[in-house]
Amino acid sequence: MNPASEKLFAEQKESGKVTLQAAADFLEQAGEGEYCFVENTGLQAVEAKIEKIIVFWWNRHYPSDRKFDLDLSKWNKVSEGEFAGYSHEKITKEVYEK
Structure with missing residues (x-):
């Protein structure tokens, strides 16, 4: 993930149940089967590497x-x-594959 996003996952990181890696070039570093959290980075340059896209939309x-x-x-x-979130009553999760 982008270093600016890492703070969003502080609780999960502290729990030791997940391994997080933040780097400016995280999309280029990602290997096959690895997940990337993307919120402020374009994906066109690495689209050929992407295996699956999980998108979350909300009702605002x-x-x-x-x-x-x-x-x-x-x-x-x-x-x-669809499911209810903490700050949004309706969140839609869509999963796409090639």
Whole structure:
């Protein structure tokens, strides 16, 4: 993950149950089968490496200076589900594969 995102996972990291790696070039470092948490980084440059995309949407629109830069219509949606979150009453999870 990007170093700026690492603080979001402080509790999980302290628990010792997960291994986190933060680096400016985390997408380039990621190996086959590894997960990357992406919130402020473009993906077009590494799209060929991506095996699966998990996207979370919520029921509000927020202003942003960055947009998701992949065309998901070129991917196969393999699952979709909804659940309630802590700060949003409805969160939609979509999973895409090549």
